[in-house]
Amino acid sequence: MQARSLIDETLRLKRERKAIILAHNYQAPEIQDVADFVGDSLELSIKAMEADAKLIVFCGVDFMAEQAAVINESAEVLHPDPSARCPMAAMIGIDDVRKARKLFPKAPVVIYVNSPAVVKAEADYVVTSANAADVVKAIESDVVIFGPDRHLTEHVAEKTGKIVIPVPPNSHCPVHVMFKAEEIKVLKPLYSDAVLIAHPECPAEVRSLASFVGSTSQMVGFVNSCGYKRVIVGTEVGIIHRLAKENPDKVFIPASTSAICIDMKKITLEKVYTSLRNRVYRVEVPKKIAEKVKRAIENSFRVLGREPSWSKR
Numbered sequence: 001m002q003a004r005s006l007i008d009e010t011l012r013l014k015r016e017r018k019a020i021i022l023a024h025n026y027q028a029p030e031i032q033d034v035a036d037f038v039g040d041s042l043e044l045s046i047k048a049m050e051a052d053a054k055l056i057v058f059c060g061v062d063f064m065a066e067q068a069a070v071i072n073e074s075a076e077v078l079h080p081d082p083s084a085r086c087p088m089a090a091m092i093g094i095d096d097v098r099k100a101r102k103l104f105p106k107a108p109v110v111i112y113v114n115s116p117a118v119v120k121a122e123a124d125y126v127v128t129s130a131n132a133a134d135v136v137k138a139i140e141s142d143v144v145i146f147g148p149d150r151h152l153t154e155h156v157a158e159k160t161g162k163i164v165i166p167v168p169p170n171s172h173c174p175v176h177v178m179f180k181a182e183e184i185k186v187l188k189p190l191y192s193d194a195v196l197i198a199h200p201e202c203p204a205e206v207r208s209l210a211s212f213v214g215s216t217s218q219m220v221g222f223v224n225s226c227g228y229k230r231v232i233v234g235t236e237v238g239i240i241h242r243l244a245k246e247n248p249d250k251v252f253i254p255a256s257t258s259a260i261c262i263d264m265k266k267i268t269l270e271k272v273y274t275s276l277r278n279r280v281y282r283v284e285v286p287k288k289i290a291e292k293v294k295r296a297i298e299n300s301f302r303v304l305g306r307e308p309s310w311s312k313r
């Protein structure tokens with residue numbers, strides 16, 4: 001099928017099936033352009049729930065589609081390519097969490113949303129990169145178990161002054177460790193009027209060079225309101241499509257052109273179309289697991305003095 005008719009057919013099927021397409025900020029431009037919402041994983045799942053969608057096509061990696069299924073219990077969630085799996089999420093298992101609990105029985109377990117649902121079900125709190133530091137700060141304990149991603153763990157420890165124990169000790173995002181402080185130090189003087197923004201999954205040396213460190217949704221908020229005309233972007237390059245669309249007067253420079261998440265890019269327009277046409281591949285999370293994950297997400301909202309939007313329905 002020609003590119004234009006593939007887009008038209010995908011949009012037609014979406015309307016016919018009364019579906020919603022959600023795309024993570026790291027998705028390819030053509031996927032972002034057919035999506036109803038573009039954002040980070042938890043933000044997208046909540047948007048789908050608020051929109052009362054009955055069929056959701058989630059364009060992202062495995063744990064994100066699972067997360068959408070956890071939050072939208074009554075919806076059918078489809079993942080266009082189940083082989084699109086986050087390597088960092090695969091670095092943590094249930095045993096890692098249970099072992100850490102045995103070693104530090106009084107420390108609450110905080111799990112990053114970038115994990116399998118079965119691991120999140122073991123957590124006391126489930127967080128995003130946007131609220132991780134605030135949640136850890138608000139928890140009444142000076143020692144906290146946190147996983148996966150040791151760079152986000154370090155970032156949370158820096159922000160809160162608490163002892164944050166990484167579980168497992170060395171898990172990381174293979175894309176965000178591609179950012180090198182030495183390369184950025186060469187790049188920055190070439191764009192002396194630009195601001196550097198970085199994701200907390202970047203190594204500490206990179207974060208320390210950035211003027212703003214935050215989740216992808218926080219980066220979008222920062223860029224949309226900052227006065228800088230040129231921005232050096234320290235996260236997966238896919239976000240530049242959204243940033244440029246929302247800020248046509250600004251110039252975006254990738255801090256590393258190699259920072260491409262191969263798994264995110266496994267989702268293609270053809271696969272989205274096939275997913276809608278054949279209603280594949282359905283994501284299912286056992287009810288017991290989903291309830292535990294939701295409870296851990298609710299704990300994070302509540303410790304921040306908020307209510308998740310699903311509890312108001």
Ligand code: SF4
Pocket residue numbers: 026061086087088089114173174175176236261262263264
């Ligand atoms: S960018 Fe990193 S954390 Fe995000 S899906 Fe890819 S490997 Fe996983």
